[in-house]
Amino acid sequence: MMREELEVFHRHLQQQKLKRTSQRDLILEVFLDIERHLSVEELYDLVKQKDSSVGFTTVYRTMHLLVEAGLARQVEFNDGRTRYEHEYKHDHHDHLICTECSALIEFYNPEIERLQEEIAKSFGFHVQSHSHRLFGTCNAFFANEGDFPPYCQKAKRQSSNQ
Amino acid sequence: MMREELEVFHRHLQQQKLKRTSQRDLILEVFLDIERHLSVEELYDLVKQKDSSVGFTTVYRTMHLLVEAGLARQVEFNDGRTRYEHEYKHDHHDHLICTECSALIEFYNPEIERLQEEIAKSFGFHVQSHSHRLFGTCNAFFANEGDFPPYCQKAKRQSSNQ
DNA sequence: CTAAATGCAAACCATTTGCAACGGA
């Protein structure tokens, strides 16, 4: 059976009078298989493993298509490269980003979402999308005890070095 | 009398064993005089008007210094260039950004600020800074009536063309 | 006198674009 996302993609291509190609299908498939925030370069490397003839540019162009089709969402973590996460039937969420270890935590708070809408409304503003990121350290509270939360990437690196 | 920010800057330079220069002072002065979100290029153009010998690179480097000194804050509006706003003794705020006319509205909501802290705490996370941006259209609700909110840049452009 | 700062040009680097060859519909 076909992945729902693939159908959504093909429908989008048809509507836009664009063409279905093996490269596009492959890139979408690889993207969907990874539950992680991928940069174009990371995605390109993964795609190359399945078909080394696919070009860098095609991955860039396809990611734009996936965003337009509502299948991918761009996320900026201020490290100079755009990353993509799954969008289709994935609940919206925002991010906590550790400036020390690059750990990424997703959060969702309905009250904040509600307040956002309220604020926008008070300015006669219609929100299309938003980006809410909290930058900080995931281990600051634990530094004294040498105890790290499970998602801390630095702690993982340290323990794997022992 | 000397601007408070200038004192803060000089104290920072001294602490870091860096040097006070006429270029740095000028750039800070020009930056402080403008109550707007400036890109490095815009700031450079303004600085050039007062001293055409100042280099582009120096503006870039000085803005980094101002951020370190707590006098400027970086803001990304996803238009590919970093902008800076005043930080010193300016209340923290977040942004509504119009994707149609680039209008910029600042907002502050204590309840959202509180919830952010709460969320971070629940993850054992210590927030250093955050970026909360609402992207959308400032005129969408008014499109039918042809009535634009006062901050709409597009409306301003249209009326000045008449 | 010494280390830091400046301004220029060149380098960087993620992303985009021009273009000739290719391939869906």
Add this chain to the structure above:
DNA sequence: TCCGTTGCAAATGGTTTGCATTTAG
């Protein structure tokens, strides 16, 4: 066939860096 797509190489554009020269402390 027609027109969108591909992959490469080259261009783009904001930002950074190398370096010889200048300057603050």
